[in-house]
Amino acid sequence: MTDLPAEIDVVIVGAGPAGLAAATVIAQGGGCRVVVLDREGQAGGVPRHCSHSPYGLREFRRLMTGPSYAKTLVEKAKSAGVVIHTGVNVTRLLPGPTIEVTSDAGPATIRARAVLLATGARETTRAERLIGGTKPQGVLSTGALQLLLETGQKPFHRPVILGTELVAFSALLSCRLAGIKPVAMIEPSDTVTARWPTGLFPRLQGTPLLKNTQISQIDGQAHVTGVQLSTGRTLQTDGLIVSGRFQPDAPLLARSPIRADPDTGGPEIDQFGRCSEAGYFAAGNLLRAVETAGWSWSEGRAIGAAIHAYLNDGLPADPGQRIRRSGPISALVPQRIAPGPALGLSSLQLRVGTALTGRLSLLSDGSVIAGKTLRSRPERRILLPLPQAGTGPEVRLEPRGSR
Amino acid sequence: MPHSAPSPDRYDIAIIGAGVVGCALARSFAMAGARVVVLEKAHDILDGASKGNSAILHTGFDAPTGSLEAACVAAGHAEYLEIRERLGLPLLTSGALVIAWSDEEEAALPGLMEQARSNGVTDIEYLDGPALREAEPGLGAEARAAFRVPREYLIDPWSAPLAYLTQAIAHGADVRRRCEVTGGAFNGTDWTLKTSQGPVRTSSVINAAGLYGDRIDDLLLGRTDFTIKPRKGQFIVYDKPAFDLARHILLPVPTKVTKGIVVCRTIWGNLLVGPTAEEQNSRTDAGLHQPTLEALKARGQEILPALAHHKVTALYAGLRPATEEKHYRISKHPENMITVGGIRSTGLSAALGIAQHVRKLWEDERAPDWIAPEPVWPSVPNIAETAPRDWQSPGHGGVLCHCEMVTEREIRAALNGPLPAQSLAGLKRRTRVTMGRCQGYYCAGALARLTKGKLSQPMTADD
Numbered sequence: 001m002t003d004l005p006a007e008i009d010v011v012i013v014g015a016g017p018a019g020l021a022a023a024t025v026i027a028q029g030g031g032c033r034v035v036v037l038d039r040e041g042q043a044g045g046v047p048r049h050c051s052h053s054p055y056g057l058r059e060f061r062r063l064m065t066g067p068s069y070a071k072t073l074v075e076k077a078k079s080a081g082v083v084i085h086t087g088v089n090v091t092r093l094l095p096g097p098t099i100e101v102t103s104d105a106g107p108a109t110i111r112a113r114a115v116l117l118a119t120g121a122r123e124t125t126r127a128e129r130l131i132g133g134t135k136p137q138g139v140l141s142t143g144a145l146q147l148l149l150e151t152g153q154k155p156f157h158r159p160v161i162l163g164t165e166l167v168a169f170s171a172l173l174s175c176r177l178a179g180i181k182p183v184a185m186i187e188p189s190d191t192v193t194a195r196w197p198t199g200l201f202p203r204l205q206g207t208p209l210l211k212n213t214q215i216s217q218i219d220g221q222a223h224v225t226g227v228q229l230s231t232g233r234t235l236q237t238d239g240l241i242v243s244g245r246f247q248p249d250a251p252l253l254a255r256s257p258i259r260a261d262p263d264t265g266g267p268e269i270d271q272f273g274r275c276s277e278a279g280y281f282a283a284g285n286l287l288r289a290v291e292t293a294g295w296s297w298s299e300g301r302a303i304g305a306a307i308h309a310y311l312n313d314g315l316p317a318d319p320g321q322r323i324r325r326s327g328p329i330s331a332l333v334p335q336r337i338a339p340g341p342a343l344g345l346s347s348l349q350l351r352v353g354t355a356l357t358g359r360l361s362l363l364s365d366g367s368v369i370a371g372k373t374l375r376s377r378p379e380r381r382i383l384l385p386l387p388q389a390g391t392g393p394e395v396r397l398e399p400r401g402s403r
Numbered sequence: 404m405p406h407s408a409p410s411p412d413r414y415d416i417a418i419i420g421a422g423v424v425g426c427a428l429a430r431s432f433a434m435a436g437a438r439v440v441v442l443e444k445a446h447d448i449l450d451g452a453s454k455g456n457s458a459i460l461h462t463g464f465d466a467p468t469g470s471l472e473a474a475c476v477a478a479g480h481a482e483y484l485e486i487r488e489r490l491g492l493p494l495l496t497s498g499a500l501v502i503a504w505s506d507e508e509e510a511a512l513p514g515l516m517e518q519a520r521s522n523g524v525t526d527i528e529y530l531d532g533p534a535l536r537e538a539e540p541g542l543g544a545e546a547r548a549a550f551r552v553p554r555e556y557l558i559d560p561w562s563a564p565l566a567y568l569t570q571a572i573a574h575g576a577d578v579r580r581r582c583e584v585t586g587g588a589f590n591g592t593d594w595t596l597k598t599s600q601g602p603v604r605t606s607s608v609i610n611a612a613g614l615y616g617d618r619i620d621d622l623l624l625g626r627t628d629f630t631i632k633p634r635k636g637q638f639i640v641y642d643k644p645a646f647d648l649a650r651h652i653l654l655p656v657p658t659k660v661t662k663g664i665v666v667c668r669t670i671w672g673n674l675l676v677g678p679t680a681e682e683q684n685s686r687t688d689a690g691l692h693q694p695t696l697e698a699l700k701a702r703g704q705e706i707l708p709a710l711a712h713h714k715v716t717a718l719y720a721g722l723r724p725a726t727e728e729k730h731y732r733i734s735k736h737p738e739n740m741i742t743v744g745g746i747r748s749t750g751l752s753a754a755l756g757i758a759q760h761v762r763k764l765w766e767d768e769r770a771p772d773w774i775a776p777e778p779v780w781p782s783v784p785n786i787a788e789t790a791p792r793d794w795q796s797p798g799h800g801g802v803l804c805h806c807e808m809v810t811e812r813e814i815r816a817a818l819n820g821p822l823p824a825q826s827l828a829g830l831k832r833r834t835r836v837t838m839g840r841c842q843g844y845y846c847a848g849a850l851a852r853l854t855k856g857k858l859s860q861p862m863t864a865d866d
Contacts, residue, residue: 103801127716135719143845145847148847
């Protein structure tokens with residue numbers, strides 16, 4: 001490994017799909033030295049731990065497993081001239097942009113012309129959900145489970161999976177591949193959250209899905225022995241996978257000059273991925289948690305192109321306007337629209353907090369320029385075209401009663 | 404090294420229980436020159452009542468005036484301040500505010516201030532509404548008035564007892580974990596304790612068995628003068644950005660039963676809310692209860708409204724070894740045995756003071772022929788945010804737990820040395836690994852690899 005630079009054109013924090021895609025685009029554009037920092041021992045991000053398909057269809061038009069997809073992303077970045085440093089933790093974000101880091105070599109400071117934050121997302125823990133009961137070993141997120149399985153370690157044999165987002169099915173597949181047999185999937189609401197992965201459905205056979213069910217208590221002293229359900233039933237099990245409800249992994253924002261968006265928990269950005277502090281950009285699941293690797297990858301490319309333009313031709317300093325909104329919209333990305341070239345994100349991403357039906361409209365200077373009927377659930381992507389800068393953009397959601 | 408010396412045929416003092424009180428006792432007697440053995444039935448130390456508390460170093464301002472508890476808390480507070488730097492122990496000099504939230508509570512403040520002065524805590528100060536807002540701008544609108552107790556501090560509830568026991572080991576003490584006392588006989592001079600690791604001969608026994616104090620008395624003496632009535636306390640820990648929401652330890656006006664729900668920072672840079680006070684029969688059930696946690700969260704948000712925008716990092720519950728009476732149950736028995744029971748909620752603050760008191764009790768009986776060795780001061784690793792952390796110096800091998808910034812070097816150190824971690828819980832208490840906001844999402848794999856074969860209670864089902 002080469003030494004960390006004291007000064008560089010671009011630092012990218014996070015070597016997952018978004019960070020590597022952006023790094024590759026910026027380096028391919030030429031004229032910039034790009035380093036990617038990752039706190040893990042290996043670059044590639046979350047896909048490294050998902051030993052199953054499907055990955056890579058959008059990016060490489062091939063069906064790949066997570067690890068081979070991650071490896072491909074790393075190779076592409078390296079061959080574009082990107083330097084990747086692993087085992088480096090960013091500890092502080094300062095104006096400049098200047099970042100403080102630590103690695104085995106000790107603390108260091110890096111001054112850059114642009115910094116892209118692509119630190120991804122993590123699942124909501126048992127603690128944050130205030131799930132009751134004891135605190136035995138064997139209660140894990142999907143992320144922790146896959147990290148353990150990757151090194152051939154089985155934390156349990158017959159776990160219960162909480163949640164039915166896409167990641168819950170990833171947990172199920174990872175378990176099956178490792179010879180672990182989940183005893184049930186638990187969903188608090190009346191429907192599965194993920195768009196039904198029909199291709200995976202047969203594999204679900206043998207793992208019953210319990211809807212309208214919550215976990216009221218975890219039992220066991222040293223290890224999990226069971227979970228008590230809100231229905232009064234107790235499941236005998238030796239583990240609990242607390243899956244999904246991803247949130248941006250954004251603790252670096254807390255004591256930084258960068259403004260966080262209270263709705264997403266990630267940084268507030270414009271369509272170029274620009275944060276409130278000059279020189280800082282953000283992309284990928286840090287923005288809104290959570291999308292697929294392929295989505296984050298294309299977002300990284302789009303924002304990477306904007307960063308390249310920022311460094312070479314400059315972007316207008318005008319921070320633009322906040323997009324106004326009304327109705328039960330729980331999150332909006334980007335939060336601002338700034339004047340400038342047609343670069344960066346090409347659509348507005350929305351989320352709702354509860355399952356609902358309604359009319360979604362995009363307004364410009366008070367008149368509707370786009371709209372659609374919405375039937376959505378939490379954790380699902382909703383898209384609208386990106387409004388023009390300077391037109392007083394507004395997104396309006398009028399529900400027709402929740403279902 | 405003294406701790407690698409062969410075990411003696413006969414110890415001077417056997418201490419049953421390696422909670423904070425047992426650790427402080429071991430330190431005190433070992434430094435006096437006694438041959439000490441600590442017998443702990445769990446995989447690691449601090450596995451009972453001492454594993455979950457609010458980490459406050461109390462002054463004893465609200466203890467019953469003239470009580471043994473008040474004396475031990477005051478002495479423990481003083482000795483902690485005296486020795487902490489030599490042992491590498493942290494201190495967050497926050498001070499506390501006792502806050503009145505209603506007319507009745509406001510009317511109770513003068514009496515509490517009088518009690519504090521009677522207990523020798525004279526440096527207190529009354530704050531009216533405006534002064535209170537200035538001292539703690541984040542408080543909820545219902546806060547009326549308060550008084551400040553400047554010397555209520557925050558410490559590390561696990562590093563402190565670990566340091567006490569490490570110092571005891573440096574003075575020749577033996578520590579046996581997974582060693583349960585199952586019986587014993589006193590022959591008029593000596594005890595032979597039956598344990599899960601074979602017989603242990605000792606001149607004296609000190610019962611510091613916490614939640615099992617009454618059971619140990621009954622087992623060894625065939626009698627007990629108290630009954631443990633465990634009182635559970637549930638806590639919510641908020642993520643590091645919430646650390647900035649309060650400067651003081653925010654105490655309520657106490658009731659007869661409990662000090663009430665506290666909001667305070669932690670030495671690790673978090674903010675915690677708790678504890679509840681729930682009487683129960685079980686000595687092992689430290690279970691969390693979702694509706695109670697919801698209520699605790701709501702109460703926390705009344706005290707500090709901005710908490711509504713902060714994330715929960717962790718939940719825990721502790722069991723206090725309360726008895727049918729409020730006061731400490733420390734007694735000397737004719738069979739060369741001292742019971743240190745009923746150390747309910749002030750154990751962390753009082754432990755060093757209790758050790759002084761018990762030493763004196765023991766020495767009142769007979770002049771020991773021990774020769775105190777030259778004192779040594781082994782330092783424990785710092786994991787508090789009040790001093791530089793390991794990740795801030797080179798050669799740490801990389802950060803393994805990114806939320807709590809725990810390095811590989813810190814993990815390796817905790818798995819080695821005179822008192823290596825033997826369970827994941829023990830490793831967490833020594834290093835804080837996996838105790839942050841992600842609760843192991845990122846580091847579980849690397850941690851399992853690093854600890855493989857090192858823990859008597861392994862992380863994975865296959866070990």
